[in-house]
Each structure stands twice: as C-alpha cells, then as structure tokens.
Amino acid sequence: MTAPTDADLLASHCAGDPDAFAEIVRRHRDRLWAVALRTTGDPEEAADAVQDALISAYRRADTFRGDAAVTTWLHRIVVNAALDRMRRRAVRPWTALPEEESSSPALVDESRLADPREAAESAETTREVRAALDTLPPDQRAAIVLVDLEGWSVEDAAKVLDCPAGTVKSRCFRGRAKLAERLAHLRNPDGGPPVTPPDHEEITKRFGTDQGGGPAS
Amino acid sequence: MTDQTPAVPDDADPGLTGADLPPIDPALAAWLASDPAPPMPAQVWDRLEAALAAEPPFVASTPTAADAAVASAPVADLAAARTRRSGRLWPVLAGAAGVALVGLVALPALRGGDAPPVADGPLTAEAAIEIPTPASVTAPQGNEPQVADAPATSSSEQVATAPAPAESSAPEGAGPTPATTATASPAIAMPVAMLDTGTTYSPEAIPAQVTTLLTTAGMADSQSMARALGGAEATPNPSPMSGVGMLASPEALHNCLLRLGIPESAKPLIVDHGSFEGLDAGLVVTVGSMRSDGTPGDLHVVVVGTQCADADVAAARHFDLPVAP
Numbered sequence: 001m002t003a004p005t006d007a008d009l010l011a012s013h014c015a016g017d018p019d020a021f022a023e024i025v026r027r028h029r030d031r032l033w034a035v036a037l038r039t040t041g042d043p044e045e046a047a048d049a050v051q052d053a054l055i056s057a058y059r060r061a062d063t064f065r066g067d068a069a070v071t072t073w074l075h076r077i078v079v080n081a082a083l084d085r086m087r088r089r090a091v092r093p094w095t096a097l098p099e100e101e102s103s104s105p106a107l108v109d110e111s112r113l114a115d116p117r118e119a120a121e122s123a124e125t126t127r128e129v130r131a132a133l134d135t136l137p138p139d140q141r142a143a144i145v146l147v148d149l150e151g152w153s154v155e156d157a158a159k160v161l162d163c164p165a166g167t168v169k170s171r172c173f174r175g176r177a178k179l180a181e182r183l184a185h186l187r188n189p190d191g192g193p194p195v196t197p198p199d200h201e202e203i204t205k206r207f208g209t210d211q212g213g214g215p216a217s
Numbered sequence: 218m219t220d221q222t223p224a225v226p227d228d229a230d231p232g233l234t235g236a237d238l239p240p241i242d243p244a245l246a247a248w249l250a251s252d253p254a255p256p257m258p259a260q261v262w263d264r265l266e267a268a269l270a271a272e273p274p275f276v277a278s279t280p281t282a283a284d285a286a287v288a289s290a291p292v293a294d295l296a297a298a299r300t301r302r303s304g305r306l307w308p309v310l311a312g313a314a315g316v317a318l319v320g321l322v323a324l325p326a327l328r329g330g331d332a333p334p335v336a337d338g339p340l341t342a343e344a345a346i347e348i349p350t351p352a353s354v355t356a357p358q359g360n361e362p363q364v365a366d367a368p369a370t371s372s373s374e375q376v377a378t379a380p381a382p383a384e385s386s387a388p389e390g391a392g393p394t395p396a397t398t399a400t401a402s403p404a405i406a407m408p409v410a411m412l413d414t415g416t417t418y419s420p421e422a423i424p425a426q427v428t429t430l431l432t433t434a435g436m437a438d439s440q441s442m443a444r445a446l447g448g449a450e451a452t453p454n455p456s457p458m459s460g461v462g463m464l465a466s467p468e469a470l471h472n473c474l475l476r477l478g479i480p481e482s483a484k485p486l487i488v489d490h491g492s493f494e495g496l497d498a499g500l501v502v503t504v505g506s507m508r509s510d511g512t513p514g515d516l517h518v519v520v521v522g523t524q525c526a527d528a529d530v531a532a533a534r535h536f537d538l539p540v541a542p
Contacts, residue, residue, distance in 0.1 A: 055272065058272055126251055168238075
C-alpha cells in the first residue's frame with residue numbers, strides 16, 4: 001500500500017483526522033526548519049516562526065486550493081512568518097551584534113571536521129557567510145535562501161514568496177552581488193583583485209529600471 | 218550598515234525582467250554550502266508536535282464551522298459592553314475576543330491634530346510602556362476621540378472569533394468571501410479599536426504615542442488590555458470604515474494585516490489613521506507576546522502607508538514595545 005500523498009493527508013486533516021497534519025509536518029520538518037533558520041539566522045526565532053506558521057496552517061488548511069504543492073504552501077507560510085520576525089528584529093539593533101551571533105548554536109558540527117586548521121577555517125567562513133547574509137534585506141535573504149541554499153527553482157520560489165519570478169531573480173541577483181562584495185576577501189585571501197559586484201547599469205539592464213517597486217535597501 | 222550596492226529598487230518591474238537568473242558564482246555557492254543547515258532539533262520538534270497535538274480538531278472556516286471552531290473562545294456580553302461604554306467619559310473602543318476579530322468601531326474624530334501628548338519616559342522602542350491613567354492624559358485640543366457606537370444587537374449577533382492567518386500572503390483564493398459586517402465575515406481579524414487620530418507618528422515618539430492611543434482606547438494598563446482581548450466587551454457590528462486603502466473596509470484592513478505578516482498569535486489591539494515621515498499611514502498595534510498571567514508582555518507596532526501597496530509593505534516600520542507589568 002502506497003503512502004498517502006501530502007494532499008491526501010491534508011484532505012484527511014480537513015476531514016477530521018487528528019494525526020494527518022502532524023504527518024505532513026513530520027515529512028517536511030527539516031526543510032521547513034532549514035528555511036526558517038537560514039532566513040532568521042537565529043534558532044529561537046526560527047523555532048517560533050515554524051511553530052506560528054504551522055499552527056496557522058493547521059487551522060487554515062481548508063484555504064489550500066491545490067494549485068501548488070502542499071510543501072510550497074507550507075514553505076510560503078513559514079517563510080512569511082520568518083520574514084515577519086526578521087522585520088521585527090530590524091528595530092532591535094543589538095540582534096545583529098557579533099556577540100549575540102556567536103552565542104547561537106553552530107550550524108556546522110565542527111567536531112566532524114578532521115583537520116583542526118580546516119575546522120577553524122571552515123568555522124571562520126561559516127561565521128563570515130552568516131554575517132554577510134545578515135546584512136541582506138529580509139526579502140533578498142529569503143530569495144537567496146530558497147534559490148541558492150535550498151535549491152528551489154525561481155518559479156517555485158516565486159510561489160513561496162508570492163511575487164513574480166522576475167522579482168525573485170532581481171532579489172537573488174542583488175543579494176548575490178552584495179554577498180560577493182562582502183565575501184570578496186575569502187576569494188582573495190592574498191590580496192588579489194577584489195570581486196567586483198555587478199554595477200547599477202548591469203542590474204538595470206538585466207532586471208529592469210526603477211519602477212517604484214520597492215524601497216532601496 | 219554601509220551598503221555599497223547601488224540603490225536600485227529591490228523589486229524591479231516584472232514585465233521587464235525576462236532575463237534568466239545567471240548561474241551563481243561557484244565561489245559564492247561554495248561559501249554558502251559551507252554553512253549547511255542541520256535537521257530540526259529534537260526539542261523544536263517535540264515542542265511543535267505538542268503544540269499541534271494541543272490544537273482542537275480542524276473545523277472548516279465556513280461561518281457555521283468557524284463558530285464551532287472557536288466555541289471555546291470568549292464571547293462578549295454586548296449588554297455589559299454597552300453599559301460600560303455608556304458610563305465612560307473616555308471614548309473607549311472596547312471589545313474583542315481571543316485571537317482575532319471581534320468588533321470594529323469607527324472613530325472618525327481627533328483628526329487634524331499633531332501627535333498625541335507624549336508621556337514622560339524613555340523614548341525608545343525598547344522602553345517599557347508606562348501606561349498613564351486616563352486622567353493624566355491630555356487629549357489634543359478640541360479633538361477628543363469619539364466613538365461611533367455600534368447599534369444595539371441581540372445576543373445572537375455576537376461574533377465569535379476566528380483565527381487570523383499568520384502568513385503575509387494567503388494562498389490564491391484563500392479565505393472566506395469578504396463581507397461588510399463582522400457577523401458575515403467571522404474570519405476577518407479586526408482590532409479592538411479603530412481610530413482616526415491624524416497623529417504624526419515618528420520613530421522616537423512611537424512608545425509614547427502608542428501609550429496615549431491605548432489609554433484613549435480604554436486600555437490603560439496590561440490588565441485592561443488583557444480584559445479587552447479576553448472578550449469582556451465586544452462591538453459586533455462595525456461601523457463603515459471611511460478611510461482610504463487599508464482603512465477603507467474591514468477586508469482591506471484584513472488583507473493589509475496579512476501582507477504585513479501579522480501572525481495569528483498577534484492579537485490586534487488598535488489601528489489608527491495618521492501619518493509617518495510625511496506619508497499618509499496606518500498604525501497597527503498588536504500583541505507580540507503574552508505573559509504567563511495572560512497579560513500582554515510586549516506589543517508589536519507596525520506603521521505602513523495606508524495604500525498598503527508592495528512598496529508600503531516593504532517600507533513598513535516595525536516596533537516592539539515591552540509592556541510594563
């Protein structure tokens with residue numbers, strides 16, 4: 001007997017099956033967690049975002065119409081909850097301080113790295129990458145997390161983020177440019193020429209001109 | 218934060234964005250890959266599983282079902298609410314229940330004044346709100362808020378609450394069909410109080426300005442906020458909203474709150490029409506967290522352009538304000 005699909009489980013949940021929704025969550029919890037954690041950069045915020053989002057999804061399961069995958073729908077709700085927490089955090093400057101950042105649990109199990117020097121370098125790179133991600137506006141960060149870290153297609157990421165695919169491309173492109181600039185020293189540890197991020201002209205050429213879409217970050 | 222990236226809007230016109238996203242720079246991909254996300258920690262899963270298990274069985278969000286789904290939510294005693302309102306000198310927009318919508322009261326006065334009087338105390342978003350007593354608050358000159366009281370209704374018209382969605386954007390076609398009254402749209406979350414003060418909000422004054430709003434709306438301390446949220450009072454038939462954009466209708470406000478990512482757990486207290494940084498704006502006060510004693514621990518405040526367009530949502534300012542115990 002084949003396992004029920006996510007859509008089957010969601011239908012069962014709507015029909016009153018008390019265990020169906022938890023089974024959906026159990027299937028996808030790691031991916032949902034990864035997106036929340038990377039979007040917020042804070043395990044506690046991520047845990048709260050995931051819980052808020054999934055409780056909301058549980059209660060509003062009948063709003064799912066089946067025109068996207070159940071996982072897309074769940075990711076959308078989780079990402080939005082994470083973004084909301086990011087936006088709130090934007091008014092708490094201390095959350096970006098390195099001291100707090102270093103106090104959060106490491107995402108890399110450094111004990112599994114054989115070479116201590118490699119481990120140290122990897123940890124430093126991880127710290128630098130997290131710090132660079134932290135500097136991105138929430139919307140750009142979410143796009144980078146979905147497309148470049150979690151491997152979503154632009155189209156599917158657009159469904160999760162509830163915006164046009166072009167907007168996802170734009171956010172990824174700009175986010176990558178900022179990350180490349182801020183992590184350039186990792187590429188050029190010996191002082192070589194820095195990575196040059198795409199300039200305004202290139203961004204405009206690729207992704208359009210200022211149409212008043214959103215505020216400059 | 219220093220940002221050397223050219224100031225290009227984050228969201229380019231989708232109609233002009235036919236270009237493919239180029240492959241990610243391999244070096245950047247490698248750096249990002251150096252920071253893999255771990256699986257969900259066991260304690261997070263345990264907490265989540267317990268929270269899901271504690272949820273009541275799912276009930277579809279049709280009006281009838283919604284009533285059943287929130288049968289345990291407190292339902293206001295309208296007679297008591299009317300009695301209380303009629304005895305107040307202070308214009309109080311009271312009411313509410315549980316997590317979401319209950320009453321909508323139009324409050325079209327207090328327009329044209331400057332910011333409400335600023336209470337003493339630290340003007341930082343992190344400062345605990347010291348709620349003044351009503352007697353210590355001075356309303357803007359000649360601009361006392363007025364209450365557009367709801368018409369008397371029978372107890373059968375009492376509105377139960379329905380959960381508000383947590384995500385910024387509901388799935389396509391999600392949600393119940395909008396209606397113009399609370400009784401016809403039980404899933405539309407509305408605040409305890411709808412105000413139209415015309416306040417000129419500013420980031421540094423937000424704590425004091427919100428304090429004044431809360432006091433004006435009869436929520437002068439954490440206990441009275443808890444009572445309002447707990448459904449001690451309710452105004453089930455909202456007066457027509459007369460603003461623009463997000464303030465034009467309960468549905469518009471509801472949609473804007475969704476787009477702002479107001480989570481389901483954030484109980485809406487107040488929405489006010491004013492201005493912020495020179496723009497026509499709506500201010501939304503929700504409960505960010507609750508203490509174990511059932512009173513608000515902190516408030517989450519969002520100021521957003523009243524049109525609540527994409528740019529407004531993106532530029533919205535969010536503040537967390539701890540509430541004095």
